[in-house]
Amino acid sequence: MKKYLIAALLLATALSYSQEVITEENPKLKRNFNDVVHNKGRMFVYWGWNRGSYSKSDITFKGDDYYFTLFDTKARDKPKPFGIYYFKLDEVTIPQTNFRAGYFFHDHYNVALGVDHMKYVMHNNQVVNASGNINTGGVYDGVYNNTPINLEKDFLTFEHTDGLNYVTVEVNRFDTVDNWIGFGVKNIDINLTEGLGFGVLYPKTNTKLLGKERYDEFHVSGYGMSAHVGLDITFFKYFFIQYTFKAGYINMQDIRTTASKSDSASQDFTFLENMWVFGGKFNVATGKNKNKNK
Structure with missing residues (x-):
């Protein structure tokens, strides 16, 4: 079902760039998107939750007495069961969350942070191939040459769980498509949005490596880029819910793994993210520039 939803959203996004939808044979669908809603000068904020999936990744660990790579490691996200902490101010960051604030500099375009x-x-407990050397005086010492190894917890735990924080600037296009789909319910607008993002990774990486003391601190570790498409439903011009599908690439070449600055890890991978958010829109322009919404 998910792949059909994604295909439908991508198709609708491509069509949203059309300036005139249909001709005389369908007068009901003849209105230009530019005539629907004036957004320029408005701001928006949203909050919500996500699920993610990740490609396999080669992870390289280096320190004074080891240098090795684990190939094609698998990882997953870590959603919390739905509960009251999703809404409590002192616990809202426990789940996998999304926050964004933006400004419409054009009726159809906004920038958001x-x-x-x-x-x-x-x-853990997956078998991967490893290459490199370890010389810490422990049971895992040796030279590895594409050698299978079981990733036991005594060997390695590796998590970006507080979290894999992708801090981005995004530029988005926004189109109201009520007329295109023949939707005419008062005070409800159907919108398509799509955009590109670029930013930095600021993870809090929880690592325990080769018997060393557990490390878990925030650190700017790399960069990411992404593209997304979404469906927005706005109520009474000011409140909205939105589903967004995002695909991206993350490259982290400076992941802290222990208290020693000489120890680090690096990896890169692609990700898919499903987001469900809710938020509000409000006018900030005044006078002659104040928006007149439909």
């Missing part, structure tokens, strides 16, 4: 608080957990 926010964070996708995702979570990334490497699977």
Whole structure:
């Protein structure tokens, strides 16, 4: 079902760039998107939750007495069961969350700043191939040459669980498509949005490596880029709910793994993210520039 929803959203996004939808044969659908809603000068904020999935990743660990790579490691997200902490102010960051604030500099375009608080957990007890060397005086010492190894917890735990924080600036297009789909319910607008984002990764990485003391601190570790498409339903011009599908690439070349600055890890991978958010829109322009919504 998910793949059909994604295909439908992508198709609708492509069509949304059309300036005139249909001709005389369908007069009901003849209105130009530019005539629907004036957004320029408005701001918006939203909050919500996400689920993520990640590609396999090669992870390289380096320190004074080791340098090795684990190939094709698998990872998953870590959603919390739905509960009251999703809404409590002192616990809202426990789930996988999304926050963003933006400004419409054009009726159809906005710029937004926010964070996708995702979570990334490497699977323990998976068997992967390793190459490199370890010389810590422990049971895992040796030279590895594409050698299978079981990722036991005594060897490694590796999580970006507080979290895989993707801090981005996004530029988005926004189109109201009520007329195109023949929707005419008063005080409800159907909108398509799509855009591109670029930002930095600021994870709090929970790592325990080769018997060393557990490390869990925030650190700017790399960069990411992404593209997304979404469906927005706005009520009474000011309140909205939105579903967004996002795909992206993350490259982290400076992941802290222990208290020693000489120890680090690096990895890159692609991700898919499903987001469900709710928020509000409000006018900030005044005088002659104040927007007149439909």
